[in-house]
Amino acid sequence: MDKRTTYCGLVTKEYVGQEVTLSGWVQKRRDLGGLIFIDLRDREGYVQIVFNPDESKEALAIAEKVRGEYVVTIKGKVVERHESQINRKLKTGEIEILASSIEILNVAKTTPFYIEDGVEVSDDLRLKYRYLDLRRPEMSKIIRTRHDIKRAVRDTLDDLGFIDIETPMLNKSTPEGARDYLVPSRVHPGHFYALPQSPQLNKQLLMSAGFDKYYQIVRCFRDEDLRGDRQPEFTQIDIETSFQSAEDIQTMTENLLKAVVKKAKGVDIPTPFPRMEYDEAMARYGSDKPDVRFGLELQDVADIVVDTDFKVFSQAVENGGQVKAINIVGGGKAYSRKQIDALGEFVKVYGSKGLAWLKVEEGELKGPIAKFFDADKQAALTERLNGNVGDMFVFVADKASVVAASLGALRVKVAKELQLIDEEQLAFLWVVNWPLFEYDEEAERFVAAHHPFTMPNESDVALLDTKPEDVYAQAYDVVLNGYELGGGSLRIYDSAIQAKMFKALGFTEEEARAQFGFLMDAFEYGTPPHGGIALGLDRIVMLLTGRDNIRDTIAFPKTGRASDPMTQAPSTVSDKQLDELRLNVTAKEE
């Protein structure tokens, strides 16, 4: 084959008069009045090739055999298009190439779907033929934007003196956190490695080793059931620093994200990002990762409704629960009775028993529960919720976690339905001052809200033994448009505090030692104060390319059942392989 001289998508007017050689895929062939037109595609775009018997009969004859997705190399002269033929939407739309020769490098069968943007095919088919799916310009662009983002991350961190250090994929399995993917050891039968859920301990040890500023764009793994935008393997921008304050780390992260957004979207985002305390985020938005692009904030109305005859409200308050409301501005008209019922069904998914509502009409509130509220109460509610005629109040009464989850999700749903969201806006936010623990009702014990290595607030250390639920942490999450982009914290670097932390999590001293002894040892050999952050690369790419699932940001993702329709992974393996690992399979999926 002749060597290509440039990319198809880059042949502009400046090439006119030049001879070029191009290699690519046939997007389309049209035969018109004895001529053949081919749109030739490569990673940079399309260009139109014309085959014409005056130029080369031989080339025309070969071009006749060409079909969609054939791989060809063509040679020809760049000429201006007739004024009437100019396509201003295309970078190459002012020119075309008069082919003098064409070579077919590979043929192609008819593809199972069109190689073009916006095809409507099943995810499974796209994944089975991922190499065809990725030929579609919109998909190709995401993967290239992902590269641009990684490059911006690396350039920014490299220039700040961060050192990219690789940590192991074959680690020790630890009981805290999500489920590990295990890797059986052949050399040590009955023993297993675990793939990393994050390089947390390794990066802390690198701080003990004195590297001071570490980063890595690193694959992590979680063997959990995959809902929404989860994948079994995902990529993390992992960062750790020594001798820095939480504010230092947040500022660095802001500068990093500024560089990333600039690269991906050409936009300057303002810094510093707003800070919001965890408790405030939960109170106002019912979420630890609030989307602040719109209002619909939660309002506490317990004090107003506690002494009414509407038992659902009054009893919730008496039982230590909450009653909160959102004013859906204009919701009185926007929502029919049937649609309100649907909202009621929606909140039940979050554990709520139902949704109460009131519409604001001239001089009064109307709705099934209006009768429970006298004029004073109605006025008080209207004032608290800043209601105006045409608005609708929706209420959830339950324990705090259910109220937050229900109304937090509802406000996002309503905002989408009423198109209250400016899709162009990038609303970054820090959520700070997190609780150190959350109570796991299933396990009936406290678990770490972030992870067991998070530093409690200094003033709260004494409460670790006595009131763990009151301990706050030097932890911070960065949120964009309602998604958690990443989370970080200062870390414990004192073995005594770390021991208290393990105890609060229900570890015996022996268990803590067996699992994390090497970390506690490191703390006793001069480990510096340190902290860091981890950002989800897949999600960043998703949000900055305007997609709604992370599968589209990953070249070869897995399905919701963690399988690959293309290679058929995971697969059965030979008895020899299992014998070498000293493993028996006790139940096999057919």
Place this chain on the structure above:
Amino acid sequence: MDKRTTYCGLVTKEYVGQEVTLSGWVQKRRDLGGLIFIDLRDREGYVQIVFNPDESKEALAIAEKVRGEYVVTIKGKVVERHESQINRKLKTGEIEILASSIEILNVAKTTPFYIEDGVEVSDDLRLKYRYLDLRRPEMSKIIRTRHDIKRAVRDTLDDLGFIDIETPMLNKSTPEGARDYLVPSRVHPGHFYALPQSPQLNKQLLMSAGFDKYYQIVRCFRDEDLRGDRQPEFTQIDIETSFQSAEDIQTMTENLLKAVVKKAKGVDIPTPFPRMEYDEAMARYGSDKPDVRFGLELQDVADIVVDTDFKVFSQAVENGGQVKAINIVGGGKAYSRKQIDALGEFVKVYGSKGLAWLKVEEGELKGPIAKFFDADKQAALTERLNGNVGDMFVFVADKASVVAASLGALRVKVAKELQLIDEEQLAFLWVVNWPLFEYDEEAERFVAAHHPFTMPNESDVALLDTKPEDVYAQAYDVVLNGYELGGGSLRIYDSAIQAKMFKALGFTEEEARAQFGFLMDAFEYGTPPHGGIALGLDRIVMLLTGRDNIRDTIAFPKTGRASDPMTQAPSTVSDKQLDELRLNVTAKEE
């Protein structure tokens, strides 16, 4: 703690008169005439801190409590040292810091070994306390050079339009090549993923997807017994391109390595690298990765010795084997009888039955086998081997593979013993035109010399069915100082040739389809001609930092038995974990 204003190792004369704040580790404390001197270390180097009662009694009192590896922050004024105290070996040797305050951030027990270069401790102890081992400046420097090398790779490839694309870690297990690390699937009981030995198929599919220029610095895995400089996980610079010739890929690789060496050693290496055919490398050096920094080449002497009475030689030739010799220049004096015996033992490891030898003396060859060669033969040998008085000829007679392995290894051993190697030289070399197959005597079948996706030479395709041993491949290895840095090839992109290849490797059609059907499919939907290369990052770092094992280039490596003395990985896991994976362990290491 106060915020550090610069790094310890960066405080030079320009800072004199300034107040600085530094954080780091106490390398050494000396008490002298009422003063305390501390060498404070951070990642950039050391600086001397002086505590003096006139400056601050309080700081002096705290400094008295400080021990080695304590983590401290100090504040003080930079002053010039007295002329007599200047240490020109140290970047900071012209100044010292008069401390006004010191804060102890963390204490340290006595470390199990000194934090300094060249410590003589066992590898196991170093790995158990890897965070201390990495504090040693020589180790810290390797990890930073590794980062510099990666940065040079990325900058070079990014600027050439390569796209960094991440490929999966959870793949399908394939029977060809080395042993896979398996990952049991919980969602699909009895099914397993495999960790990648290389992203070979994925990168080929990315070419089918049209990305045109791909790279990735990627973790790969091989569950093989670890000899020499192998690790269960290793890092590969993985590259693939479309529409490029083997020469294009070699030139790109040369430019890449040029940038890497420039970054790591500040040296310009000449390009293009010499090319040597595989057959010539084997003939002249007995190795497919010859160290060409020295001579000691192999000479074929079969024609001279075949008709002598020394049966070892003559029969070897008659049986289709070889007789080859090396002239060890000056070896007559350098090697005693006992040392020659040791060389004889050495070659036995490579399957040879022994080493014959002759010393060149005035007018004749001497040694136990001299009597078998008359004056003419002796003259012929001396001429062939370019012998002079004082030299020694060593011979191995056996089948070709044993002769090559024995003499190939022997020439390296002798060159080291006689110090014939210029350690500063970087002898890059391409070994090209490889056989497509090698015969696996154990499996009694042909296996791929590189991998089953390597493109045979066009003219040899017809031989695939009939004489696979005569098929050569469009494959190339890049070699540095006797180490294979990486290997690459043009790939098959035609499903018919790929099918022939699988057949030659002993696959039935069904087996090939079951394992690699998706690749053969991709070839039928317009896959372009493509090829690439993969370079071993660990080995590149090892050679450019002058180390002799890759463990030193990896932050957290495994032992020779694939375990981690620090975390105790791999470890046993809970019954719950095994139950979820539907696995039974049939034999357990205690």
